[in-house]
Amino acid sequence: MYAMHSPDYERELKQLGIRNHSITSAWEEQPTTETVKLYRTKCFVKLQQFSTAVLGVSGMELLIVTGMSGAGKSQAANALEDIGFYCVDNIPPRLITKFAGLPRDSGGRIDKIALVVDMRSRQLFSEYALCLDELTERGQPFRTLFLDCASAGLLARYKETRRRHPLAGEEDPDIEEAIARERLLLAAARERADYVVDTSQMGAGELRARVREMFLEDDMESMVVVCTSFGFKHGTPADCDLLFDVRCLPNPFYDDELKELTGLDDPVWDFVRSREETKGLLPKLFDFIDYLIPLYIREGKSQLVVGIGCTGGKHRSVVVCQLLAAHLEGKSLPVTVRHRDIRV
Numbered sequence: 001m002y003a004m005h006s007p008d009y010e011r012e013l014k015q016l017g018i019r020n021h022s023i024t025s026a027w028e029e030q031p032t033t034e035t036v037k038l039y040r041t042k043c044f045v046k047l048q049q050f051s052t053a054v055l056g057v058s059g060m061e062l063l064i065v066t067g068m069s070g071a072g073k074s075q076a077a078n079a080l081e082d083i084g085f086y087c088v089d090n091i092p093p094r095l096i097t098k099f100a101g102l103p104r105d106s107g108g109r110i111d112k113i114a115l116v117v118d119m120r121s122r123q124l125f126s127e128y129a130l131c132l133d134e135l136t137e138r139g140q141p142f143r144t145l146f147l148d149c150a151s152a153g154l155l156a157r158y159k160e161t162r163r164r165h166p167l168a169g170e171e172d173p174d175i176e177e178a179i180a181r182e183r184l185l186l187a188a189a190r191e192r193a194d195y196v197v198d199t200s201q202m203g204a205g206e207l208r209a210r211v212r213e214m215f216l217e218d219d220m221e222s223m224v225v226v227c228t229s230f231g232f233k234h235g236t237p238a239d240c241d242l243l244f245d246v247r248c249l250p251n252p253f254y255d256d257e258l259k260e261l262t263g264l265d266d267p268v269w270d271f272v273r274s275r276e277e278t279k280g281l282l283p284k285l286f287d288f289i290d291y292l293i294p295l296y297i298r299e300g301k302s303q304l305v306v307g308i309g310c311t312g313g314k315h316r317s318v319v320v321c322q323l324l325a326a327h328l329e330g331k332s333l334p335v336t337v338r339h340r341d342i343r344v
Contacts, residue, residue, distance in 0.1 A: 060103040060113075060141070061111065061112040061113070061143075062100055062115075062135075062140065062142040062143070063080070063085065063112075063144070063145060063215065064114075064115050064117060064132070064142060064144045065077065065080075065115065065116045065117070065144075065145045065147070066116070066118050066128070066144065066145075066186070066193075067148055067186070068147065068148055068149055068154060068179070068182060068183065068186065069118065069119055069165055069167075069179075069182060070154045070157045070158055070161075070165075071148055071149040071154065071199050072147050072202070072204070072207050073089075073116050073147050074089070075204050075207050076145070076207060076208075076211050077114060077116050078208070079211040079300075080114040080211060081114075083212055083216045083302075084112050085113065085215075086102070086112065086114070087113075087114045087115075088114075088115050088116065089116040090117075090118070090121075091115055091116070091117060091121075092117070092124040092125075092127070093121065093124060093125060093127040093128040093131045094124065094127050094131060096117065096131045096132075096135065097131060097138075099113060099115055100135060100140050118166075119182050119185065119186070120166045122167075125185070128189055129192070132144070132192065143194045143195070144189075144194050145194070146186075146189060146190045146195065146197070147197055147199055148190065148196055148197065148198050148199070148200075149198060149199045149200045150198070151176070151179050151183070153199075153200045154179050155179065158175050159175075165178040165182075166182075167182050205299070208300045209298070223296060223297050223301055223302055223303065223304055223333070223334075224302070224304075224334045224335070224336060225293070225304045225306060225325075225328050225333055225334070225335050226303065226304070226305045226306065226335075226336045226337075227306050227308065227321045227322075227324050227325045227328070227336070228307045228308065228321065228338050228339075228340060229307075229310075229313055229318045229321035229338075229339045229341070229342065230309050230317060230340045230341050231310060231313025231314065231317070231340075232247070232309050232310070232313075233311055233312060234312075234313060234340075236307065236309065237305070237307050239305050240307035241301075241304050241305050242289075242292070242304070242305075242307065243306075243307040243309065244285065244306070244307065244308050244309070245309055246309065246310050246316045247309070247310050247311055247316070248277065248281075249275060249277050249278055249310075249320075250271075250272075250277060251316065252268050252271045252272065252315045252316070253311070253312065253314075253315060255271070258271060261315075262314045262339075263314065263315050263317070263319040263322065263339075263342070264322075264339075264342070268319065269322075272319040273323075278319075278320075281320075282320070285320075286324070286327050289306065289324065289327075289328070290331070306324065308320045308321045308324065312341065313339070313341030314342050318342055321337060321339065
């Protein structure tokens with residue numbers, strides 16, 4: 001198990017008699033975190049290879065998220081959605097095996113699934129271990145993430161949000177007692193988890209960043225860039241994060257042969273690209289965007305909308321928008337292009 005938690009939390013676990021590592025018996029000495037992570041990764045890769053060869057499910061990733069109520073499972077699910085996981089929240093354990101077949105049934109349209117399973121299922125959660133055993137017997141590769149938090153932190157969060165704990169009774173809604181009971185009920189699930197993350201000292205942004213770090217091979221894939229061309233005379237797009245005015249470039253509109261064409265047509269494309277003003281602007285624009293993107297990713301931003309505007313939104317902005325998109329795609333960034341006013 002890949003565990004990360006604070007010294008205070010370690011002491012709390014020892015008092016409850018809960019061990020930290022479920023696979024320590026495989027070594028004579030306590031394994032390092034990197035050794036455990038490597039061991040788990042090798043096992044996961046072997047299961048994926050078996051799944052591809054025998055079950056015909058190639059490249060599928062199944063992640064099961066569980067943990068203490070209030071520890072941040074919803075924030076983790078949001079972060080997983082941002083990096084391409086199809087997330088389903090609050091499902092009973094017996095449905096895990098049903099959703100595991102979704103990639104096959106979807107014809108490859110879905111290849112990464114995250115299922116959030118926790119004590120909101122109440123008595124149905126008792127089937128959790130059996131369902132994981134069934135996945136293993138099928139040769140289905142999966143990993144489990146357990147989100148944890150010290151009891152004092154959970155109590156403070158429940159007091160702040162004023163939400164009812166799923167194990168708190170209506171007649172006796174004692175949150176402290178419910179938290180302690182849930183911790184004992186989830187001890188086996190925690191013991192079995194591939195990853196344990198203690199969120200006691202984490203804010204929402206830190207948790208999202210940790211999830212991206214754990215389940216995304218390339219940080220650059222965590223953010224989609226939307227490049228939008230538009231015409232100022234039709235109004236600026238409301239969803240732009242960055243907006244650039246390219247009305248400073250020579251305008252093909254005043255060339256009678258180009259007036260009725262758009263920036264997607266070769267003559268307009270050549271006109272805009274060949275101008276010295278464009279050749280001077282593009283490197284500076286690209287450098288600026290390249291500098292900003294890692295900063296936005298570090299802050300947890302999942303989508304960046306870049307607006308490129310000219311007068312009518314048909315010529316200069318379209319060309320520059322296309323060139324910017326090509327530049328970003330060359331850096332392996334997911335990019336979407338839209339030309340808002342090209343047909344207005």
